Amino acid sequence: MEKRRVSLTFKIFLIISIMFSMCLGSLALYYKYLYKSNVKALLSKDIKAFTSSLGKTVDLYNMKDFSVATSLIRGTDITLTGDVYDKVDDEGNHDLYRKVKYENEEYYMNPEDISTTYEDSVKQKEVYVRTSLTTYKDNESSNILGYSKKGSKLEILGFDKINDDGSVNMYKVKINDTTEGYIYAKYTVDTKEEADKVYNENGTYDKHKDRKYRFELYGGSPKNLDYYPYEKPTFEDNPFVDQTKTYYLAGTKYILGDIDKYINLAKKAGANAFVVDIKDGALAYKSEVAKSYTMSSYNSAMNSIDTYKNAIKKIKESGLYVIGRIVLFNDSTYAKDNSGECILSTSGNSTGWVSAYSRRAWEYNVKLAREAVSLFGFNEIQFDYVRFPESSWNYSKWGYNFRNTYNEEKAEAVQHFLYYAADEIHKDHVYLSVDVFGESSSDYVTAYGQYWPAISNIVDVISAMPYTDHFDRSNSAYWTNPYSTMLNWGKTAAARQKEIPTPAHVRTWITAYNTPYWKTKPDVYVSSDYIEKQVRGLVDAGLGHGFITWNGNSNYTIYEKISAAFGKEY
Numbered sequence: 001m002e003k004r005r006v007s008l009t010f011k012i013f014l015i016i017s018i019m020f021s022m023c024l025g026s027l028a029l030y031y032k033y034l035y036k037s038n039v040k041a042l043l044s045k046d047i048k049a050f051t052s053s054l055g056k057t058v059d060l061y062n063m064k065d066f067s068v069a070t071s072l073i074r075g076t077d078i079t080l081t082g083d084v085y086d087k088v089d090d091e092g093n094h095d096l097y098r099k100v101k102y103e104n105e106e107y108y109m110n111p112e113d114i115s116t117t118y119e120d121s122v123k124q125k126e127v128y129v130r131t132s133l134t135t136y137k138d139n140e141s142s143n144i145l146g147y148s149k150k151g152s153k154l155e156i157l158g159f160d161k162i163n164d165d166g167s168v169n170m171y172k173v174k175i176n177d178t179t180e181g182y183i184y185a186k187y188t189v190d191t192k193e194e195a196d197k198v199y200n201e202n203g204t205y206d207k208h209k210d211r212k213y214r215f216e217l218y219g220g221s222p223k224n225l226d227y228y229p230y231e232k233p234t235f236e237d238n239p240f241v242d243q244t245k246t247y248y249l250a251g252t253k254y255i256l257g258d259i260d261k262y263i264n265l266a267k268k269a270g271a272n273a274f275v276v277d278i279k280d281g282a283l284a285y286k287s288e289v290a291k292s293y294t295m296s297s298y299n300s301a302m303n304s305i306d307t308y309k310n311a312i313k314k315i316k317e318s319g320l321y322v323i324g325r326i327v328l329f330n331d332s333t334y335a336k337d338n339s340g341e342c343i344l345s346t347s348g349n350s351t352g353w354v355s356a357y358s359r360r361a362w363e364y365n366v367k368l369a370r371e372a373v374s375l376f377g378f379n380e381i382q383f384d385y386v387r388f389p390e391s392s393w394n395y396s397k398w399g400y401n402f403r404n405t406y407n408e409e410k411a412e413a414v415q416h417f418l419y420y421a422a423d424e425i426h427k428d429h430v431y432l433s434v435d436v437f438g439e440s441s442s443d444y445v446t447a448y449g450q451y452w453p454a455i456s457n458i459v460d461v462i463s464a465m466p467y468t469d470h471f472d473r474s475n476s477a478y479w480t481n482p483y484s485t486m487l488n489w490g491k492t493a494a495a496r497q498k499e500i501p502t503p504a505h506v507r508t509w510i511t512a513y514n515t516p517y518w519k520t521k522p523d524v525y526v527s528s529d530y531i532e533k534q535v536r537g538l539v540d541a542g543l544g545h546g547f548i549t550w551n552g553n554s555n556y557t558i559y560e561k562i563s564a565a566f567g568k569e570y
Contacts, residue, residue, distance in 0.1 A: 049100070051076045052115035054123045054190075056166025060107035061097065069107055073166030075121040078102050080114070122168055124156050127188035128195035131226045132412070134359075134420045135181040139170045142366050142424045144359045145181040147406045147416070150226075151195050154183065184423060199228040199501070207499050208453060217447040218396035219388075220409030225454040229501040230422070232460055235429040238379055240460070241321040244273040244507055244546035245566045248325075250554045251277030251284025252302055256311040261556065263318045269563035273321040275382060275548055276312065278372050279365075280327045284308055289371045293364040294337040305375065312376040323433065324378040328365050329354040330385040343389070344401040353389045355403040356413050356449065366424050373428045381425050382463065384435040386414060386450070393447035410449030418458045431460040433507065438466030441493040452496040455504075462504040463548060464493060468534070469516035479515040479524055483533040486510070490541025497542075505545040510534040512549035512562060526558060531565035539570045 051058040053074045062069040066087070072078075083099035085108060097108040115121050129152040137143040139160040148154065157180060158172040168185040175181050189195050198205040208222035234240060247266055249255050255262070266274065277284050283301040285308035290298040315322050332352050335342050341358040342350040354361045369381040388402070388410050389395070395402070408416065418434065425432045440450035441464060456462045466489040468479040478485050490508075497503040510531060514522035524530065535547050551558055 046082065047080050047116070049078050049080050050074075050115050050118050050121040051078060051109075052113055052121040052123060053166075058109070058113040060100070060102065060109055063099075063106060063108055066108065070102075072102065073162060073164070075118055075162040075166075076102070078109070078114070081106070119158060122156075122159050122162070124168075124171075124190070126153060126155050127171060127173075127185070127190065128153050128192050129183075129187060130189045130195045130197075131187040131228055131419070132416055133183055133187040134416065135173075135175060135183055136170075137181060139172070139182045142363060142370065144363050144420070145179070146175065146359075147408075148175075148183065149406070151192065153192065154188070159185070187419075199226070201501065204499070204501060211443050211445075213444040217393055217445065218410070219392070219445040219447045219449050220411035220451075222411075222445055222451060222454070224409055224412055225415055225451065227453065227457060227500060230419075230458045232502055232504075233426050233429075233431075235431075238429050238431070240431055241273060241379075242505065242545060243570075244321060244548070245269075245271045246273040246275055246323070246507070246546065246548040247271055247559060248275045248512075248548055248550055248554060249277065250552070251280065251282075251308075253307070255554050256284075256303060256308065258556075259311040259314055262554075262559070263314060263320070265556070265560060265563060266320060266566075267318060270567035271320070273323060273546075273548075274315055275323045275325050276315070278324045278326045278381075279331070279368065280325065280384075281331065281333065283333075287368055287371060289364065289367045293360070294334045296337050297331075297333045300333060309376055312378070316377055321379050322377075323380040323382050324369070324372050324376070325382045325384055326365055326369055326372075327384045328386055329356050329358075329361060329388070331361075334361065334364065341403065343395065343403065346399050348401075351389070351395075351400070356386070356388050356410070356417065357402060357404050357406070357408065359405075362417050362420060366421050369421075369425055370428055373425070373430050378430060380431040380433055380461070382433040382435065382461075383421065386417065386434050386436070386455075387446075387448040390448060392449070396447070410447075411445045411451050411454060414449040414451075415454045415458065418455060422458055422460075433461030433463055433504075434459045435463045435465060435509065438464050438470065438489055440464065441466075441489065441496050443496075452493065453500045456497060456506075457500040457502050457504075459504045461507050461545075463507050463509055465509040465550070466490075467509070467511045467515075467550065469511065469518075473516070473518070476516075476523055479511075482511070482530055483537040486534045486537030487541050490538045490543045494542035506543045507546040507548060508538055508543060509548050509550045510538075512551040512558060513555075526562060528562045528564035531562045532568055535565065535568075535570050544570065 051072050051074050057071040057073055059068045060070050079101040081099045085097045087095045098111050100107055100109050129148050129150055132150045133148055135145040135148055137145045155174040156171050159168045160170045163169055170182045171185050172182055204227045211222045283297050285303045285305050286301040335352045335354050339350045341354050341361055343353050343355050422432050436450050439446055440452045445451040468482050468485050471478040515524045
């Protein structure tokens with residue numbers, strides 16, 4: 001009897017073991033498919049989840065025939081119902097799909113396209129730099145950490161947000177073993193091969209790569225610049241004025257204290273915009289930003305915040321478009337407090353010119369611009385002196401120290417600054433314009449680092465300064481024939497505009513002073529006719545996006561004298 005009981009117990013144990021093994025085998029098969037998608041937690045019912053992908057969008061499938069029902073950007077909220085569907089194809093291959101809800105509709109999704117956290121909805125682990133870019137200390141301020149060169153590989157640690165099209169705004173990246181920072185994702189790609197490519201749609205890169213002056217200017221080579229399209233924004237809360245008829249106003253107490261007179265003249269003449277100084281050597285107002293970078297600039301500011309704000313407010317209330325002008329690197333007051341940012345002579349003495357390589361100077365001027373927008377409501381920021389000094393050719397030959405921390409060519413530094421400035425200023429729904437020398441419309445990089453296509457391709461407005469007496473001091477034909485001078489120059493600028501995918505609007509500075517400027521008794525006294533001929537030359541050359549009259553003193557008598565030109569149709 002004892003043997004029978006043992007034998008029966010063994011049989012029962014054996015049967016239970018076999019059944020348990022069969023269950024384990026079935027479960028193993030089921031979890032084999034489930035775990036391959038790394039979604040351990042996705043068996044719970046009605047839990048919140050997110051679409052997740054390497055790409056911008058994720059497909060949701062129709063529950064009846066598995067056709068694509070809709071696509072969602074990654075990071076979109078969805079709800080998991082807990083149901084799993086094992087889809088078997090004709091060859092016996094298994095694919096598991098999860099049943100999900102989105103906006104009260106039910107769909108099937110690939111589990112690989114689902115994450116339980118928003119942070120995991122972006123699957124990239126590394127990116128490569130396609131366009132040399134600024135690295136930031138954080139994802140909110142304009143504080144610069146450093147620079148990453150084209151082709152660099154960066155490890156992704158996270159991101160700040162997903163844009164409406166599913167792209168990432170900024171990645172948090174590992175710069176080196178001890179440093180983390182943020183970069184704009186739009187300048188990156190997924191592979192080294194893509195990063196090393198140049199933009200050559202319609203032969204864009206080929207147009208530029210071999211250009212050079214007849215001798216070395218030391219400004220850089222067009223082949224090292226970036227020509228990828230840069231999306232130009234439009235802001236519904238800040239309509240852009242395409243064809244401006246613009247007066248320039250210095251930021252002095254004298255001019256701003258008499259602002260009503262200038263506003264009345266502008267309205268009567270038919271002007272629709274003012275360029276007003278924020279900084280030209282001296283600050284136009286006592287900027288809080290300046291305190292952190294240059295107390296000398298703060299202490300020497302020409303107006304209080306209230307005085308300056310009152311003037312800009314009146315201009316805006318009159319319906320005029322207001323452009324705030326900031327002189328960048330030709331800033332002797334900033335240089336006084338920041339000699340370590342200035343170009344040095346061979347003897348180690350400061351030239352008093354702030355190097356365009358200086359990231360501290362970049363930061364100061366962009367923060368100043370954003371502060372001015374916040375305080376006064378400018379429609380547009382205009383940067384002037386976005387370059388190295390006119391003497392750069394000699395400085396380079398003589399071996400001056402340009403403070404070139406990142407081994408950039410001069411034109412590269414100018415372009416890299418403009419990417420940084422445009423990205424930051426656009427955050428405030430404000431447009432960016434840049435002043436350039438007339439020479440920059442030539443088909444070579446200038447000694448001071450300006451190359452029209454590389455600049456126009458990024459900024460919203462490019463404003464050249466082809467003043468009629470600046471072409472050749474020995475040839476009066478330039479300033480005595482304003483129409484032909486502007487027509488001939490304008491054709492070169494119009495040609496440059498056609499060589500890039502996203503050209504800026506062209507709003508040109510024109511001569512509004514007696515010429516030539518160096519003569520006590522000028523050859524030509526400026527008039528409405530002189531202004532009109534310059535504008536018509538530009539328009540006939542294909543540059544019809546407006547003009548700005550340059551008179552350094554904002555001389556009211558001259559502005560009144562030329563006012564009839566503003567009422568013309570061009």
